[in-house]
Amino acid sequence: MHYAYELCTGLANAGADVTLVTTDDYELSGYPHNFRVETRLHLWKVVDSRSVPIPSPGIMAKAWRRFWRTGRRVLRFARLLGQWVHLTNYLIAQKPDVVLLGRFYFPGVSLFFQKLQRHGLILADVCHEYEFRDPNLSRINAVIDQVMSLFEKTVYKVFSAVFIHGEINLEPFLTRLDIPRERVHIIQHGVSSLFFSQAQNTGIAERYGIEASDRVVLFFGNLRVSKGVPDLLRAFALIEESDKYQTKLVVAGYPTQSVDVFELRELAGDLGIEQRVIFDIRYIPNQAVSELMHLATVVVFPYLSATQSGPLMIAHAFGRPVIATSVGNFPEVVKDGCTGFLVPPASPPALAEAIRKILADPGLAKKMGDDAKAISERLYCWNTVAREMLTVFEKITSGPGVLAKTTSSAKQVRTALR
Template identity: 30%
Template sequence: MQVLMLDPSAFTPPYDHHLCRGLSTVGCDLTLYTTRSDYHLWDGERAYDWIEYFYRATNTLYSDRDGLPGRTAVKGIEHVIDMTRFIRKAWSLDPDVIHIQWTPVPVVDQWFLQALARVAPLVFTVHNTTPFHGASTSRIQLLGADTIHETADHLIVHTETSRDELINRGIPATKISVVPHGILEYPSATAADGKADADNQTILFFGTIKPYKNIDTLLEAYAALPAETRDTTDLHIAGYPKMDAKLLQRWARDLGIESSVRWDLRFVPDSEVSALFDTADVIAFPYDDVDQSGALLTALQYETPIVATDIAGFAEVLTDGEHGFLVPPNDAVALADALDNVLADPELLACMRENISDLAESIPSWTEIAAKTQDVYRSVT
């Protein structure tokens, strides 16, 4: 079965890589069409074809100069050109299925998808039922985002809650399949045999920093920890900011916790991810919106308790009191209490680590996920 996979802006390189590698193991002849993503350099040879097809001129003109004016306009023009090229390419290849991971500009992409639908059946993975979590980098990205899926022959979601949400919007249940998200194993990633020695414990936040992830609530929660816990605990925030990080740093100063917060504001190289998680004693996900989280599916392999908000993407994976704690969104006091409960009780922390290890082993492998995805392909061909 020949499959063309499409993620023009490389929104989720780790997910793309794991899924494509899995699909290759179950017999799919697969090519991923995407853009350059230098910060995700995976070990070993790919078992699938990877083509840097999109935004090559933009990547060259604005290399290491993302802040220069005009980049969005240049990229937008190139997107139209590249999608037009991709349609011609798809016609020439005559694939069995075209699988769309992301549409960067839905209001424009809906026209291209209609053209692609005449080439081959379209499968669309709906990673977020709330488009861009309501926090897109441009208002234009939100235009048409609610209807972009209508052209697809079949939709894939990662949770039952996401499936129910789409059904509530009028999409037939027969058109939606739940295919779970697998664990994202970064290069040299292994489950931690023990935490690195350190004077203080560490609370870790890992992932792209966006408004819906509520770093401000995490800072408030850290400031609200009992003095005896806060004095022996550091807060490490690691990830590339897609918002004004200076506002968060100013908030940390206002809360009087500036000296205890480590800001690591960058794309963390793949080779450093394992060490980052290995030094954490508890991982915090204070989001107020998520369908499923790649950061969560990265964290599980490291046997570290997790404190997250009680929303679908976390609640369908984690059990409150076993793998950590689930707390209401935007509740700094509840978040602080949960963090303190884990950090102040070594026996509970050790028990939760063991439970997390068991949970990680229960997550479907990428070969199993690929087989389910292949079943979706067969249903539309």
């Protein structure tokens, strides 16, 4: 939702008439808006800022969780189908010049896309992910994901423009998905300003038991198998304590169903680092992100695979050095040796060595953080991203044979985002 808010703000700043169509639990309703918000979709709450309870271990408990999640997914599918009917009828009635979508989650959505096209609407998409990265917990869900994978290879044909993050992701995207090259456009992932304007003292240091002299290694973001948190735990176990400093590892984020938090805690115990590792297993509120970032000496992204990372952009914006694996567009964003370090994926020793270098040299950590902040402010501004997208919108709404309601200026484009 942060991404949609910042993008809508940037598009409106560039002169577009923007409406965000979203769910009725829209979490940013109290923030300043220069665009309209239509909370027309009635779905389900995805995350909760309360601490997630530790799941019970054992075969029977795991089997029950898989059964329950599969049943819930079936019910949610039915609800989602109904909401797509509602959304499609709304868009046809409104007739925006461009409908910009994010990710879609079930094969039947192609029917709605085709209906929108028949009514003369132009569709575009921001593709955050083009492949499944995490294992599924049940056979039926795995089958659903396989069907989705096959579906996504052809559904992108309906889009007049697709935006992806980073030059490095272009060839894998084109190889995987059936879409003409000229319709694919590369944009950067902008840096969010929300976490600065909404910063509050929420007492995170006290909650974690962190002292001012502690050095903090931070993992921040949703917990997924593909993000390699076990590798970070193994790397942290290789880092020895010094007499002068205490070193803590904070793992903060909301777990997806593919992650067993009990197993992560058990691994920390097996490695003998449970006293130095703090798990904050919840959706971190916007107001607390600034405080969390300022606690960090270094922010680590031990991903096994990725396309891009919003949390990495947040770390740069807050002037924090980062250590990331050389996957996705991380080599484009992290300037190795300048704003942080790049290491191979699935290599705890290399990860540990990079962490040691930053912890041992406060001057290096500060310089890397300062450079990261300066680069993020210069290259990853949402207004710049929005202007690039509006240029594309102008082209696809004014091409020959296109049913468009705009004329010569991209600033007249009416855009509906979901």
